Amino acid sequence: MTARCTNLPVDGGRLWADLMALGTITEPDKPYTRRSFSPLFLEGRDWLAKRFAAAGLSVRIDTGGNLIGRMEGARADAGTIMIGSHSDTVPSGGRFDGVAGVVVALEIARSLREAGRRLNCAIEVVDFLAEEPSEFGLSCVGSRALTGRLTDDQLAYRDPAGERLDQAIARVGGDPARLAAARRDDIVGFFELHIEQGIVLEQQGIDLGIVTAIAGIARVEIVFDGRADHAGTTPMDLRRDAGLAAAITSAFVASTAREAAAGGNGHFVATTGVFEQFPNAANVVPGKARLVVDIRAEDHAVTERFLAALDARSGEIARECGVERARFALLSDTDPAPCDTALQALLSQSADALGYLSLPMASGAGHDAAFMSHIAPSAMVFVPCRDGRSHAPEEWGEPDAIAAGAAVIHDAVLRLDERHNKTESEGSHAR
Incomplete structure:
Protein backbone atom coordinates (compact mmCIF):
# COMPACT_ATOMS: atom_id res chain seq x y z
CA MET A 1 0.00 0.00 0.00
CA ALA A 215 -29.76 -4.46 -2.67
CA GLY A 216 -33.38 -4.59 -3.66
CA ILE A 217 -35.77 -5.17 -0.76
CA ALA A 218 -38.90 -7.32 -0.81
CA ARG A 219 -41.23 -7.85 2.14
CA VAL A 220 -43.85 -10.60 2.41
CA GLU A 221 -46.65 -10.99 4.96
CA ILE A 222 -47.82 -14.52 5.77
CA VAL A 223 -50.80 -15.27 8.03
CA PHE A 224 -51.78 -18.72 9.30
CA ASP A 225 -55.22 -19.40 10.79
CA GLY A 226 -55.62 -22.41 13.05
CA ARG A 227 -57.65 -22.98 16.21
CA ALA A 228 -56.94 -21.85 19.74
CA ASP A 229 -57.21 -24.76 22.21
CA HIS A 230 -56.17 -25.64 25.75
CA ALA A 231 -52.46 -26.47 25.74
CA GLY A 232 -52.85 -29.09 28.46
CA THR A 233 -55.83 -31.05 27.23
CA THR A 234 -55.67 -31.00 23.42
CA PRO A 235 -53.91 -34.11 22.02
CA MET A 236 -50.96 -33.37 19.79
CA ASP A 237 -52.50 -35.09 16.76
CA LEU A 238 -55.69 -33.01 17.03
CA ARG A 239 -54.08 -29.60 17.18
CA ARG A 240 -54.36 -26.89 14.52
CA ASP A 241 -51.32 -24.96 15.71
CA ALA A 242 -50.79 -21.77 13.71
CA GLY A 243 -47.68 -20.96 15.74
CA LEU A 244 -46.07 -24.25 14.71
CA ALA A 245 -46.73 -23.49 11.05
CA ALA A 246 -45.14 -20.08 11.50
CA ALA A 247 -42.10 -21.53 13.28
CA ILE A 248 -41.49 -24.11 10.55
CA THR A 249 -41.85 -21.40 7.92
CA SER A 250 -39.37 -19.17 9.75
CA ALA A 251 -36.86 -22.04 9.83
CA PHE A 252 -37.42 -22.57 6.10
CA VAL A 253 -36.68 -18.88 5.46
CA ALA A 254 -33.35 -19.15 7.27
CA SER A 255 -32.18 -22.41 5.68
CA THR A 256 -33.20 -21.43 2.16
CA ALA A 257 -31.58 -18.02 2.54
CA ARG A 258 -28.29 -19.66 3.50
CA GLU A 259 -28.44 -21.74 0.34
CA ALA A 260 -29.24 -18.71 -1.80
CA ALA A 261 -26.43 -16.68 -0.21
CA ALA A 262 -23.95 -19.43 -1.07
CA GLY A 263 -25.14 -19.59 -4.66
CA GLY A 264 -22.62 -17.10 -6.05
CA ASN A 265 -25.14 -14.50 -7.18
CA GLY A 266 -24.00 -11.65 -4.96
CA HIS A 267 -25.38 -10.40 -1.68
CA PHE A 268 -28.51 -12.18 -0.41
CA VAL A 269 -30.16 -12.28 3.03
CA ALA A 270 -33.64 -13.02 4.35
CA THR A 271 -35.05 -12.49 7.84
CA THR A 272 -38.32 -13.23 9.60
CA GLY A 273 -38.43 -9.83 11.22
CA VAL A 274 -42.01 -10.00 12.51
CA PHE A 275 -43.29 -13.10 14.30
CA GLU A 276 -46.63 -12.72 16.08
CA GLN A 277 -48.93 -15.40 17.42
CA PHE A 278 -52.31 -15.10 19.06
CA PRO A 279 -53.51 -15.20 21.74
CA ASN A 280 -49.84 -15.52 22.81
CA ALA A 281 -50.52 -17.23 26.14
CA ALA A 282 -48.39 -19.99 27.64
CA ASN A 283 -51.34 -22.37 28.09
CA VAL A 284 -53.09 -21.81 24.75
CA VAL A 285 -52.36 -23.46 21.39
CA PRO A 286 -51.88 -20.51 19.02
CA GLY A 287 -54.94 -19.98 16.86
CA LYS A 288 -53.36 -17.42 14.55
CA ALA A 289 -49.84 -16.39 13.54
CA ARG A 290 -48.42 -13.62 11.41
CA LEU A 291 -44.98 -13.31 9.84
CA VAL A 292 -43.29 -10.55 7.86
CA VAL A 293 -40.24 -11.71 5.94
CA ASP A 294 -37.60 -9.21 4.75
CA ILE A 295 -35.63 -10.29 1.66
CA ARG A 296 -32.64 -8.39 0.27
CA ALA A 297 -30.70 -9.28 -2.85
CA GLU A 298 -28.17 -7.84 -5.27
CA ASP A 299 -29.76 -9.94 -8.05
CA HIS A 300 -33.56 -9.60 -8.33
CA ALA A 301 -33.82 -13.00 -10.05
CA VAL A 302 -32.65 -14.63 -6.80
CA THR A 303 -35.40 -12.78 -4.93
CA GLU A 304 -37.99 -14.02 -7.41
CA ARG A 305 -36.85 -17.64 -6.98
CA PHE A 306 -36.87 -17.28 -3.21
CA LEU A 307 -40.39 -15.81 -3.22
CA ALA A 308 -41.67 -18.65 -5.38
CA ALA A 309 -40.13 -21.23 -3.06
CA LEU A 310 -41.52 -19.50 0.02
CA ASP A 311 -44.98 -19.33 -1.52
CA ALA A 312 -44.99 -23.03 -2.35
CA ARG A 313 -43.45 -24.24 0.90
CA SER A 314 -45.58 -22.12 3.24
CA GLY A 315 -48.69 -23.55 1.56
CA GLU A 316 -47.38 -27.07 2.12
CA ILE A 317 -46.58 -26.29 5.75
CA ALA A 318 -50.10 -25.04 6.33
CA ARG A 319 -51.53 -28.31 5.04
CA GLU A 320 -49.09 -30.39 7.10
CA CYS A 321 -50.06 -28.50 10.27
CA GLY A 322 -53.79 -28.62 9.59
CA VAL A 323 -54.13 -24.83 9.37
CA GLU A 324 -55.14 -22.38 6.67
CA ARG A 325 -52.66 -20.05 5.05
CA ALA A 326 -55.02 -17.09 5.13
CA ARG A 327 -52.62 -14.60 3.55
CA PHE A 328 -49.49 -14.55 1.44
CA ALA A 329 -49.00 -10.95 0.32
CA LEU A 330 -46.06 -9.16 -1.26
CA LEU A 331 -46.01 -5.88 0.69
CA SER A 332 -43.22 -4.26 -1.30
CA ASP A 333 -40.58 -5.19 -3.87
CA THR A 334 -37.90 -2.71 -4.98
CA ASP A 335 -35.33 -3.54 -7.61
Whole structure:
Protein backbone atom coordinates (compact mmCIF):
# COMPACT_ATOMS: atom_id res chain seq x y z
CA MET A 1 0.00 0.00 0.00
CA THR A 2 1.25 3.48 -0.81
CA ALA A 3 1.73 5.94 2.01
CA ARG A 4 -1.47 7.58 3.17
CA CYS A 5 -1.87 11.26 2.48
CA THR A 6 -1.06 13.26 5.60
CA ASN A 7 -2.29 16.56 4.18
CA LEU A 8 -5.97 15.86 3.53
CA PRO A 9 -8.03 18.35 1.54
CA VAL A 10 -10.67 18.42 4.31
CA ASP A 11 -10.51 19.48 7.96
CA GLY A 12 -11.11 16.26 9.87
CA GLY A 13 -11.26 17.99 13.24
CA ARG A 14 -13.91 20.43 12.12
CA LEU A 15 -15.88 17.64 10.47
CA TRP A 16 -15.80 15.61 13.70
CA ALA A 17 -16.82 18.61 15.82
CA ASP A 18 -19.87 19.17 13.61
CA LEU A 19 -20.80 15.49 13.77
CA MET A 20 -20.61 15.43 17.57
CA ALA A 21 -22.49 18.73 17.90
CA LEU A 22 -25.41 17.49 15.81
CA GLY A 23 -25.52 14.36 17.97
CA THR A 24 -26.35 16.47 21.02
CA ILE A 25 -29.71 17.37 19.46
CA THR A 26 -31.54 14.27 20.68
CA GLU A 27 -34.24 13.01 22.98
CA PRO A 28 -32.36 12.99 26.32
CA ASP A 29 -33.67 9.60 27.46
CA LYS A 30 -33.26 7.94 24.04
CA PRO A 31 -29.94 8.87 22.50
CA TYR A 32 -29.53 9.36 19.63
CA THR A 33 -33.07 10.04 18.43
CA ARG A 34 -34.22 12.66 15.91
CA ARG A 35 -37.27 11.21 14.21
CA SER A 36 -38.27 12.77 10.92
CA PHE A 37 -40.95 15.49 11.17
CA SER A 38 -40.43 15.82 14.94
CA PRO A 39 -39.52 19.07 16.75
CA LEU A 40 -36.00 17.73 17.37
CA PHE A 41 -35.62 16.89 13.69
CA LEU A 42 -36.53 20.48 12.85
CA GLU A 43 -34.06 21.74 15.45
CA GLY A 44 -31.33 19.64 13.86
CA ARG A 45 -32.29 20.94 10.45
CA ASP A 46 -32.11 24.53 11.68
CA TRP A 47 -28.61 23.82 13.01
CA LEU A 48 -27.59 22.37 9.65
CA ALA A 49 -29.09 25.25 7.69
CA LYS A 50 -27.05 27.72 9.73
CA ARG A 51 -23.88 25.71 9.15
CA PHE A 52 -24.65 25.57 5.41
CA ALA A 53 -25.09 29.35 5.34
CA ALA A 54 -21.90 29.92 7.37
CA ALA A 55 -20.05 27.89 4.74
CA GLY A 56 -21.20 30.36 2.08
CA LEU A 57 -23.88 28.13 0.58
CA SER A 58 -27.25 29.41 -0.51
CA VAL A 59 -29.84 27.47 1.50
CA ARG A 60 -33.34 26.35 0.59
CA ILE A 61 -35.87 23.60 1.20
CA ASP A 62 -37.22 22.15 -2.04
CA THR A 63 -40.87 21.26 -2.57
CA GLY A 64 -40.18 17.68 -1.45
CA GLY A 65 -38.88 18.84 1.92
CA ASN A 66 -35.16 18.33 1.24
CA LEU A 67 -32.68 20.77 2.81
CA ILE A 68 -30.20 21.87 0.13
CA GLY A 69 -27.13 24.10 0.27
CA ARG A 70 -25.73 25.23 -3.09
CA MET A 71 -22.43 26.64 -4.32
CA GLU A 72 -22.66 27.91 -7.90
CA GLY A 73 -20.22 26.68 -10.50
CA ALA A 74 -18.24 28.67 -13.04
CA ARG A 75 -20.43 27.44 -15.87
CA ALA A 76 -24.19 27.75 -15.61
CA ASP A 77 -24.68 24.92 -18.12
CA ALA A 78 -22.28 22.45 -16.47
CA GLY A 79 -24.83 20.74 -14.23
CA THR A 80 -24.69 19.91 -10.54
CA ILE A 81 -22.66 17.50 -8.44
CA MET A 82 -24.73 16.55 -5.40
CA ILE A 83 -23.36 15.09 -2.15
CA GLY A 84 -25.30 14.14 0.94
CA SER A 85 -27.43 11.75 2.96
CA HIS A 86 -30.00 12.22 5.77
CA SER A 87 -30.13 13.63 9.30
CA ASP A 88 -33.13 11.75 10.71
CA THR A 89 -32.56 8.68 12.87
CA VAL A 90 -34.30 5.51 13.96
CA PRO A 91 -35.46 5.48 17.61
CA SER A 92 -32.44 5.20 19.92
CA GLY A 93 -30.19 5.16 16.88
CA GLY A 94 -26.68 6.47 16.41
CA ARG A 95 -24.73 9.63 15.61
CA PHE A 96 -23.35 8.40 12.29
CA ASP A 97 -26.00 6.67 10.17
CA GLY A 98 -26.92 9.25 7.53
CA VAL A 99 -25.64 12.15 9.59
CA ALA A 100 -22.00 11.47 8.70
CA GLY A 101 -22.90 11.69 5.02
CA VAL A 102 -24.51 15.11 5.43
CA VAL A 103 -21.66 16.54 7.51
CA VAL A 104 -19.05 15.11 5.13
CA ALA A 105 -20.85 16.79 2.22
CA LEU A 106 -20.83 20.09 4.10
CA GLU A 107 -17.11 19.77 4.86
CA ILE A 108 -16.29 19.04 1.21
CA ALA A 109 -18.16 22.13 0.01
CA ARG A 110 -16.63 24.23 2.79
CA SER A 111 -13.11 23.03 1.99
CA LEU A 112 -13.53 23.73 -1.72
CA ARG A 113 -14.64 27.30 -1.00
CA GLU A 114 -11.84 27.95 1.50
CA ALA A 115 -9.28 26.64 -1.00
CA GLY A 116 -10.67 28.98 -3.66
CA ARG A 117 -11.64 26.02 -5.84
CA ARG A 118 -14.63 27.08 -7.93
CA LEU A 119 -15.60 24.10 -10.04
CA ASN A 120 -17.30 24.22 -13.40
CA CYS A 121 -20.25 22.30 -11.93
CA ALA A 122 -22.36 23.62 -9.10
CA ILE A 123 -21.99 21.75 -5.82
CA GLU A 124 -25.04 20.91 -3.71
CA VAL A 125 -25.12 19.51 -0.20
CA VAL A 126 -28.39 17.70 0.56
CA ASP A 127 -30.11 16.47 3.69
CA PHE A 128 -32.84 14.20 2.32
CA LEU A 129 -36.13 14.17 4.20
CA ALA A 130 -37.08 11.04 6.16
CA GLU A 131 -34.72 8.39 4.80
CA GLU A 132 -35.44 6.12 7.73
CA PRO A 133 -38.88 4.45 7.90
CA SER A 134 -41.14 7.24 9.14
CA GLU A 135 -44.31 7.26 11.23
CA PHE A 136 -46.14 7.27 7.89
CA GLY A 137 -44.83 3.80 7.02
CA LEU A 138 -42.58 5.09 4.24
CA SER A 139 -38.83 5.55 3.93
CA CYS A 140 -36.72 7.74 1.60
CA VAL A 141 -39.47 10.35 1.36
CA GLY A 142 -37.18 13.16 0.18
CA SER A 143 -35.22 11.17 -2.38
CA ARG A 144 -38.47 9.74 -3.73
CA ALA A 145 -39.71 13.31 -4.21
CA LEU A 146 -36.49 14.53 -5.82
CA THR A 147 -36.55 11.64 -8.31
CA GLY A 148 -40.27 11.80 -9.10
CA ARG A 149 -41.14 8.62 -7.22
CA LEU A 150 -43.32 9.95 -4.41
CA THR A 151 -46.88 9.08 -5.42
CA ASP A 152 -50.22 10.68 -4.64
CA ASP A 153 -51.22 7.50 -2.79
CA GLN A 154 -48.14 7.80 -0.59
CA LEU A 155 -48.82 11.48 0.09
CA ALA A 156 -52.15 10.38 1.56
CA TYR A 157 -50.52 8.01 4.09
CA ARG A 158 -51.33 8.95 7.69
CA ASP A 159 -49.29 8.67 10.87
CA PRO A 160 -50.81 7.28 14.11
CA ALA A 161 -52.01 10.79 15.04
CA GLY A 162 -53.90 11.13 11.77
CA GLU A 163 -51.65 13.64 10.01
CA ARG A 164 -51.24 13.07 6.27
CA LEU A 165 -47.78 12.83 4.76
CA ASP A 166 -48.42 15.77 2.43
CA GLN A 167 -49.40 17.87 5.45
CA ALA A 168 -46.21 16.85 7.25
CA ILE A 169 -44.05 17.73 4.23
CA ALA A 170 -45.65 21.18 4.14
CA ARG A 171 -45.11 21.55 7.88
CA VAL A 172 -41.32 21.06 7.50
CA GLY A 173 -41.07 23.58 4.66
CA GLY A 174 -41.91 21.61 1.52
CA ASP A 175 -44.73 22.29 -0.92
CA PRO A 176 -46.44 19.03 -1.92
CA ALA A 177 -48.86 20.93 -4.18
CA ARG A 178 -45.80 21.66 -6.38
CA LEU A 179 -44.04 18.36 -5.83
CA ALA A 180 -43.06 18.02 -9.49
CA ALA A 181 -40.76 21.03 -9.04
CA ALA A 182 -38.54 18.92 -6.77
CA ARG A 183 -37.61 16.57 -9.60
CA ARG A 184 -34.14 17.21 -11.00
CA ASP A 185 -32.56 16.68 -14.40
CA ASP A 186 -29.32 18.63 -13.90
CA ILE A 187 -27.37 16.27 -11.64
CA VAL A 188 -24.25 14.87 -13.30
CA GLY A 189 -23.20 12.81 -10.28
CA PHE A 190 -24.35 11.97 -6.76
CA PHE A 191 -22.06 10.81 -3.93
CA GLU A 192 -23.09 9.50 -0.51
CA LEU A 193 -20.87 8.51 2.41
CA HIS A 194 -22.23 6.07 4.98
CA ILE A 195 -20.97 3.85 7.74
CA GLU A 196 -20.84 0.25 6.54
CA GLN A 197 -23.38 -1.09 9.07
CA GLY A 198 -21.46 -4.36 8.88
CA ILE A 199 -18.13 -5.83 9.96
CA VAL A 200 -16.37 -6.64 6.67
CA LEU A 201 -14.16 -3.54 6.47
CA GLU A 202 -13.21 -3.67 10.14
CA GLN A 203 -12.43 -7.39 10.11
CA GLN A 204 -10.34 -7.20 6.94
CA GLY A 205 -8.54 -3.99 7.89
CA ILE A 206 -9.79 -2.16 4.80
CA ASP A 207 -10.10 1.63 4.87
CA LEU A 208 -13.08 2.11 2.57
CA GLY A 209 -15.79 0.22 0.77
CA ILE A 210 -16.82 1.30 -2.74
CA VAL A 211 -20.41 0.23 -3.19
CA THR A 212 -21.20 -1.75 -6.34
CA ALA A 213 -24.97 -2.00 -5.86
CA ILE A 214 -27.69 -1.37 -3.29
CA ALA A 215 -29.76 -4.46 -2.67
CA GLY A 216 -33.38 -4.59 -3.66
CA ILE A 217 -35.77 -5.17 -0.76
CA ALA A 218 -38.90 -7.32 -0.81
CA ARG A 219 -41.23 -7.85 2.14
CA VAL A 220 -43.85 -10.60 2.41
CA GLU A 221 -46.65 -10.99 4.96
CA ILE A 222 -47.82 -14.52 5.77
CA VAL A 223 -50.80 -15.27 8.03
CA PHE A 224 -51.78 -18.72 9.30
CA ASP A 225 -55.22 -19.40 10.79
CA GLY A 226 -55.62 -22.41 13.05
CA ARG A 227 -57.65 -22.98 16.21
CA ALA A 228 -56.94 -21.85 19.74
CA ASP A 229 -57.21 -24.76 22.21
CA HIS A 230 -56.17 -25.64 25.75
CA ALA A 231 -52.46 -26.47 25.74
CA GLY A 232 -52.85 -29.09 28.46
CA THR A 233 -55.83 -31.05 27.23
CA THR A 234 -55.67 -31.00 23.42
CA PRO A 235 -53.91 -34.11 22.02
CA MET A 236 -50.96 -33.37 19.79
CA ASP A 237 -52.50 -35.09 16.76
CA LEU A 238 -55.69 -33.01 17.03
CA ARG A 239 -54.08 -29.60 17.18
CA ARG A 240 -54.36 -26.89 14.52
CA ASP A 241 -51.32 -24.96 15.71
CA ALA A 242 -50.79 -21.77 13.71
CA GLY A 243 -47.68 -20.96 15.74
CA LEU A 244 -46.07 -24.25 14.71
CA ALA A 245 -46.73 -23.49 11.05
CA ALA A 246 -45.14 -20.08 11.50
CA ALA A 247 -42.10 -21.53 13.28
CA ILE A 248 -41.49 -24.11 10.55
CA THR A 249 -41.85 -21.40 7.92
CA SER A 250 -39.37 -19.17 9.75
CA ALA A 251 -36.86 -22.04 9.83
CA PHE A 252 -37.42 -22.57 6.10
CA VAL A 253 -36.68 -18.88 5.46
CA ALA A 254 -33.35 -19.15 7.27
CA SER A 255 -32.18 -22.41 5.68
CA THR A 256 -33.20 -21.43 2.16
CA ALA A 257 -31.58 -18.02 2.54
CA ARG A 258 -28.29 -19.66 3.50
CA GLU A 259 -28.44 -21.74 0.34
CA ALA A 260 -29.24 -18.71 -1.80
CA ALA A 261 -26.43 -16.68 -0.21
CA ALA A 262 -23.95 -19.43 -1.07
CA GLY A 263 -25.14 -19.59 -4.66
CA GLY A 264 -22.62 -17.10 -6.05
CA ASN A 265 -25.14 -14.50 -7.18
CA GLY A 266 -24.00 -11.65 -4.96
CA HIS A 267 -25.38 -10.40 -1.68
CA PHE A 268 -28.51 -12.18 -0.41
CA VAL A 269 -30.16 -12.28 3.03
CA ALA A 270 -33.64 -13.02 4.35
CA THR A 271 -35.05 -12.49 7.84
CA THR A 272 -38.32 -13.23 9.60
CA GLY A 273 -38.43 -9.83 11.22
CA VAL A 274 -42.01 -10.00 12.51
CA PHE A 275 -43.29 -13.10 14.30
CA GLU A 276 -46.63 -12.72 16.08
CA GLN A 277 -48.93 -15.40 17.42
CA PHE A 278 -52.31 -15.10 19.06
CA PRO A 279 -53.51 -15.20 21.74
CA ASN A 280 -49.84 -15.52 22.81
CA ALA A 281 -50.52 -17.23 26.14
CA ALA A 282 -48.39 -19.99 27.64
CA ASN A 283 -51.34 -22.37 28.09
CA VAL A 284 -53.09 -21.81 24.75
CA VAL A 285 -52.36 -23.46 21.39
CA PRO A 286 -51.88 -20.51 19.02
CA GLY A 287 -54.94 -19.98 16.86
CA LYS A 288 -53.36 -17.42 14.55
CA ALA A 289 -49.84 -16.39 13.54
CA ARG A 290 -48.42 -13.62 11.41
CA LEU A 291 -44.98 -13.31 9.84
CA VAL A 292 -43.29 -10.55 7.86
CA VAL A 293 -40.24 -11.71 5.94
CA ASP A 294 -37.60 -9.21 4.75
CA ILE A 295 -35.63 -10.29 1.66
CA ARG A 296 -32.64 -8.39 0.27
CA ALA A 297 -30.70 -9.28 -2.85
CA GLU A 298 -28.17 -7.84 -5.27
CA ASP A 299 -29.76 -9.94 -8.05
CA HIS A 300 -33.56 -9.60 -8.33
CA ALA A 301 -33.82 -13.00 -10.05
CA VAL A 302 -32.65 -14.63 -6.80
CA THR A 303 -35.40 -12.78 -4.93
CA GLU A 304 -37.99 -14.02 -7.41
CA ARG A 305 -36.85 -17.64 -6.98
CA PHE A 306 -36.87 -17.28 -3.21
CA LEU A 307 -40.39 -15.81 -3.22
CA ALA A 308 -41.67 -18.65 -5.38
CA ALA A 309 -40.13 -21.23 -3.06
CA LEU A 310 -41.52 -19.50 0.02
CA ASP A 311 -44.98 -19.33 -1.52
CA ALA A 312 -44.99 -23.03 -2.35
CA ARG A 313 -43.45 -24.24 0.90
CA SER A 314 -45.58 -22.12 3.24
CA GLY A 315 -48.69 -23.55 1.56
CA GLU A 316 -47.38 -27.07 2.12
CA ILE A 317 -46.58 -26.29 5.75
CA ALA A 318 -50.10 -25.04 6.33
CA ARG A 319 -51.53 -28.31 5.04
CA GLU A 320 -49.09 -30.39 7.10
CA CYS A 321 -50.06 -28.50 10.27
CA GLY A 322 -53.79 -28.62 9.59
CA VAL A 323 -54.13 -24.83 9.37
CA GLU A 324 -55.14 -22.38 6.67
CA ARG A 325 -52.66 -20.05 5.05
CA ALA A 326 -55.02 -17.09 5.13
CA ARG A 327 -52.62 -14.60 3.55
CA PHE A 328 -49.49 -14.55 1.44
CA ALA A 329 -49.00 -10.95 0.32
CA LEU A 330 -46.06 -9.16 -1.26
CA LEU A 331 -46.01 -5.88 0.69
CA SER A 332 -43.22 -4.26 -1.30
CA ASP A 333 -40.58 -5.19 -3.87
CA THR A 334 -37.90 -2.71 -4.98
CA ASP A 335 -35.33 -3.54 -7.61
CA PRO A 336 -31.63 -3.55 -6.79
CA ALA A 337 -29.89 -0.28 -7.69
CA PRO A 338 -26.47 -0.66 -9.31
CA CYS A 339 -24.01 2.12 -8.60
CA ASP A 340 -22.47 3.88 -11.58
CA THR A 341 -19.34 2.07 -12.74
CA ALA A 342 -17.61 5.24 -13.91
CA LEU A 343 -18.10 6.92 -10.51
CA GLN A 344 -16.92 3.73 -8.79
CA ALA A 345 -13.75 3.96 -10.88
CA LEU A 346 -13.25 7.61 -9.90
CA LEU A 347 -13.62 6.73 -6.21
CA SER A 348 -11.16 3.85 -6.59
CA GLN A 349 -8.64 6.14 -8.30
CA SER A 350 -9.08 8.72 -5.54
CA ALA A 351 -8.60 6.12 -2.81
CA ASP A 352 -5.42 4.87 -4.49
CA ALA A 353 -4.10 8.40 -4.93
CA LEU A 354 -4.61 9.13 -1.23
CA GLY A 355 -3.08 5.82 -0.14
CA TYR A 356 -6.25 4.12 1.14
CA LEU A 357 -7.18 0.47 0.69
CA SER A 358 -10.63 0.05 -0.81
CA LEU A 359 -12.91 -2.92 -1.40
CA PRO A 360 -15.81 -3.28 -3.85
CA MET A 361 -18.89 -4.38 -1.91
CA ALA A 362 -22.67 -4.45 -2.14
CA SER A 363 -24.96 -2.71 0.33
CA GLY A 364 -27.58 -4.83 2.04
CA ALA A 365 -29.27 -1.75 3.49
CA GLY A 366 -31.36 0.74 1.56
CA HIS A 367 -30.11 4.29 0.96
CA ASP A 368 -31.18 7.50 -0.76
CA ALA A 369 -28.57 6.71 -3.41
CA ALA A 370 -30.81 3.88 -4.63
CA PHE A 371 -33.46 6.40 -5.67
CA MET A 372 -30.89 8.89 -6.96
CA SER A 373 -29.52 6.22 -9.30
CA HIS A 374 -32.76 6.50 -11.33
CA ILE A 375 -31.98 10.07 -12.41
CA ALA A 376 -28.20 10.47 -12.17
CA PRO A 377 -24.93 8.51 -11.96
CA SER A 378 -24.68 7.63 -8.25
CA ALA A 379 -22.03 6.11 -6.01
CA MET A 380 -21.41 5.42 -2.34
CA VAL A 381 -18.43 5.16 -0.02
CA PHE A 382 -18.61 3.00 3.10
CA VAL A 383 -16.40 3.63 6.12
CA PRO A 384 -15.86 1.06 8.89
CA CYS A 385 -18.03 1.10 12.01
CA ARG A 386 -17.09 -0.56 15.27
CA ASP A 387 -18.25 -4.19 15.52
CA GLY A 388 -20.62 -3.51 12.62
CA ARG A 389 -23.07 -1.90 15.05
CA SER A 390 -25.69 0.45 13.63
CA HIS A 391 -29.20 1.65 14.55
CA ALA A 392 -28.04 1.59 18.16
CA PRO A 393 -26.55 4.14 20.59
CA GLU A 394 -23.26 2.20 20.43
CA GLU A 395 -22.86 3.01 16.72
CA TRP A 396 -19.36 4.38 16.21
CA GLY A 397 -17.05 5.44 13.39
CA GLU A 398 -13.49 6.60 13.99
CA PRO A 399 -12.68 10.25 13.19
CA ASP A 400 -9.83 9.28 10.86
CA ALA A 401 -12.06 6.85 8.97
CA ILE A 402 -14.72 9.47 8.32
CA ALA A 403 -12.11 12.04 7.31
CA ALA A 404 -10.63 9.49 4.90
CA GLY A 405 -14.02 8.92 3.29
CA ALA A 406 -14.54 12.67 2.99
CA ALA A 407 -11.13 13.13 1.37
CA VAL A 408 -11.79 10.39 -1.18
CA ILE A 409 -15.15 11.86 -2.20
CA HIS A 410 -13.57 15.34 -2.32
CA ASP A 411 -10.95 14.05 -4.74
CA ALA A 412 -13.55 12.17 -6.79
CA VAL A 413 -15.67 15.32 -7.08
CA LEU A 414 -12.69 17.16 -8.58
CA ARG A 415 -12.08 14.29 -11.00
CA LEU A 416 -15.75 14.20 -12.01
CA ASP A 417 -15.88 17.96 -12.58
CA GLU A 418 -12.76 17.81 -14.74
CA ARG A 419 -14.02 14.82 -16.70
CA HIS A 420 -17.48 16.28 -17.20
CA ASN A 421 -16.10 19.65 -18.31
CA LYS A 422 -13.75 17.95 -20.77
CA THR A 423 -16.56 15.82 -22.19
CA GLU A 424 -18.84 18.84 -22.55
CA SER A 425 -16.09 20.87 -24.21
CA GLU A 426 -15.31 18.09 -26.68
CA GLY A 427 -19.00 17.75 -27.45
CA SER A 428 -19.31 21.49 -28.03
CA HIS A 429 -16.35 21.50 -30.44
CA ALA A 430 -17.81 18.52 -32.31
CA ARG A 431 -21.06 20.41 -32.79
